[in-house]
Amino acid sequence: xxxxxxxxxxxxxxxxxxxxxxxxxxxxxxxxxxxxxxxxxxxxxxxxxxxxxxxxxxxxxxxxxxxxxxxxxxxxxxxxxxxxxxxxxxxxxxxxxxxxxxxxxxxxxxxxxxxxxxxxxxxxxxxxxxxxxxxxxxxxxxxxxxxxxxxxxxxxxxxxxxxxxxxxxxxxxxxxxxxxxxxxxxxxxxxxxxxxxxxxxxxxxxxxxxxxxxxxxxxxxxxxxxxxxxxxxxxxxxxxxxxxxxxxxxxxxxxxxxxxxxxxxxxxxxxxxxxxxxxxxxxxxxxxxxxxxxxxxxxxxxxxxxxxxxxxxxxxxxxxxx
Amino acid sequence: xxxxxxxxxxxxxxxxxxxxxxxxxxxxxxxxxxxxxxxxxxxxxxxxxxxxxxxxxxxxxxxxxxxxxxxxxxxxxxxxxxxxxxxxxxxxxxxxxxxxxxxxxxxxxxxxxxxxxxxxxxxxxxxxxxxxxxxxxxxxxxxxxxxxxxxxxxxxxxxxxxxxxxxxxxxxxxxxxxxxxxxxxxxxxxxxxxxxxxxxxxxxxxxxxxxxxxxxxxxxxxxxxxxxxxxxxxxxxxxxxxxxxxxxxxxxxxxxxxxxxxxxxxxxxxxxxxxxxxxxxxxxxxxxxxxxxxxxxxxxxxxxxxxxxxxxxxxxxxxxxxxxxxxxxxxxxxxxxxx
Numbered sequence: 014x015x016x017x018x019x020x021x022x023x024x025x026x027x028x029x030x031x032x033x034x035x036x037x038x039x040x041x042x043x044x045x046x047x048x049x050x051x052x053x054x055x056x057x058x059x060x061x062x063x064x065x066x067x068x069x070x071x072x073x074x075x076x077x078x079x080x081x082x083x084x085x086x087x088x089x090x091x092x093x094x095x096x097x098x099x100x101x102x103x104x105x106x107x108x109x110x111x112x113x114x115x116x117x118x119x120x121x122x123x124x125x126x127x128x129x130x131x132x133x134x135x136x137x138x139x140x141x142x143x144x145x146x147x148x149x150x151x152x153x154x155x156x157x158x159x160x161x162x163x164x165x166x167x168x169x170x171x172x173x174x175x176x177x178x179x180x181x182x183x184x185x186x187x188x189x190x191x192x193x194x195x196x197x198x199x200x201x202x203x204x205x206x207x208x209x210x211x212x213x214x215x216x217x218x219x220x221x222x223x224x225x226x227x228x229x230x231x232x233x234x235x236x237x238x239x240x241x242x243x244x245x246x247x248x249x250x251x252x253x254x255x256x257x258x259x260x261x262x263x264x265x266x267x268x269x270x271x272x273x274x275x276x277x278x279x280x281x282x283x284x285x286x287x288x289x290x291x292x293x294x295x296x297x298x299x300x301x302x303x304x305x306x307x308x309x310x311x312x313x314x315x316x317x318x319x320x321x322x323x324x325x326x327x328x329x330x331x332x333x334x335x
Numbered sequence: 336x337x338x339x340x341x342x343x344x345x346x347x348x349x350x351x352x353x354x355x356x357x358x359x360x361x362x363x364x365x366x367x368x369x370x371x372x373x374x375x376x377x378x379x380x381x382x383x384x385x386x387x388x389x390x391x392x393x394x395x396x397x398x399x400x401x402x403x404x405x406x407x408x409x410x411x412x413x414x415x416x417x418x419x420x421x422x423x424x425x426x427x428x429x430x431x432x433x434x435x436x437x438x439x440x441x442x443x444x445x446x447x448x449x450x451x452x453x454x455x456x457x458x459x460x461x462x463x464x465x466x467x468x469x470x471x472x473x474x475x476x477x478x479x480x481x482x483x484x485x486x487x488x489x490x491x492x493x494x495x496x497x498x499x500x501x502x503x504x505x506x507x508x509x510x511x512x513x514x515x516x517x518x519x520x521x522x523x524x525x526x527x528x529x530x531x532x533x534x535x536x537x538x539x540x541x542x543x544x545x546x547x548x549x550x551x552x553x554x555x556x557x558x559x560x561x562x563x564x565x566x567x568x569x570x571x572x573x574x575x576x577x578x579x580x581x582x583x584x585x586x587x588x589x590x591x592x593x594x595x596x597x598x599x600x601x602x603x604x605x606x607x608x609x610x611x612x613x614x615x616x617x618x619x620x621x622x623x624x625x626x627x628x629x630x631x632x633x634x635x636x637x638x639x640x641x642x643x644x645x646x647x648x649x650x651x652x653x654x655x656x657x658x659x660x661x662x663x664x665x666x667x668x669x670x671x672x673x674x
Binding site: 170202210211286 | 388389498500528529530531532533534536537555556557558559561562582585595596597598599600601602603604605606607608609611612614616619620
């Protein structure tokens, strides 16, 4: 399969007065064309930071320190800001932000704000631009009459659909969704997930689906990448993570055991004691060893590499290599 | 002592809306019917879950029971006493007996208070304990109850020095310090990371057993509700549409709305990526200011027939085993689904 995006040894640090916070620390992965990669982890594990890094748009005081982001054969970190704006951002990679429905300007109608983005990127006649906006609004399952409305006249689900339409209408090849459904009610959540699945099939898009919810990820992602404290813990296919055999990394295993199930009566849910480490001074060795019940001497002293243990299944855990 | 600690009878909360000039002239007023006549009983020592989408009135119900708001109509009976209309003294006592855990542990703690001050404040307000010394002892005991040990280590910390889970523990300790018998927990874990969510729920369960508390657990999350609660009531647009034993309600769902909610929940299992999920529901939730006539769910119900709109709203009736449902056609619908 063709790799559309290849990330190699990416490092993004936040430079604070206390020192460098290693938000994303040596992360490598790839995405194939027409595939959804899920990125899961607790808050503060670097999943949103990773999303902003892929647009080369780190939130200050963050800086990309090292690594390569190869999109369609081009390393986007070598481009300057102007080139990225013109050729990459929203053109090739777009992002649906967390709580995206609050990103709409309250004083503009839906059509006006969509038109603004579109005309900034493409030189288009106003008529043609309006046609295109209409097409994409219909594509996300809304009727034309929402175009004349203001955001406060729309429900949360409708606003989320508008934001998805905006992420799509410049026809990018990769779309980063950062918690696109967390602020929505379950029924609306299911509808948005169905919409994203349909779009993926219709338009051969690649998605990066960032969420903290392992259950949602199981419904949408072909492959799952689990992050812990700025590093990749495990990458596997949907079947390898959620299937009978279960995930390999102790962190993923315990996170899955902590997820409540609706259709199963569970007497006692597992949990992971302690909190994620401080990324100013991450612990030596494996970053999970302080909370892991299987850690031994090697885990405490040496950082485990991300190694393939079966085709398509990579894990960073010394105990899994044995 | 009666078996029920709380009984709510036909409770209503309508919020008045701004009027247009013609409405003023005609003397009319529209209302947002946030809670529109609900009745339920909670047994002593039970964990009762109130579930629904945002805007269904579940938080308003919690606030009404807390007496943070005055109901528009109906009755609240707590511990055998009618608490619907209380004087200042009675209100103060009620607020000691009924405490609340809020959703956001980051916003519900004063950032300039140490954990100890947070715990002392309710004691000062309710004039419990003589002097700081005795109150500090009570605070220590409360911290031990929520497993923040040793308490000395946590008492001096400010909110920002605690993790989300620890803050929610302090919030729980703050409710426990007045030795209430009833706790309203409004989405207590929705802002907490998955890895510690189960820990907080387990702590709440242990405290509940140790101190023989009763919880009203308000949430939108069916999965945690099944794990945490004994009984569940599902709310839609200000009304309870289904109520019953947690396992029974989820395994043998009767109401079409609950069915749709359950179908929409994601489960962490493989093999669902390429399937489009069927959620048997239409359209979007209508505004609580203009509730549909007849059964209020009929515009979104995929099984609705003209009679659902034409006949008066179905009542919440017992199906026989303590499983209540407010749908006239549920038996027919179940039969159709089985065929």
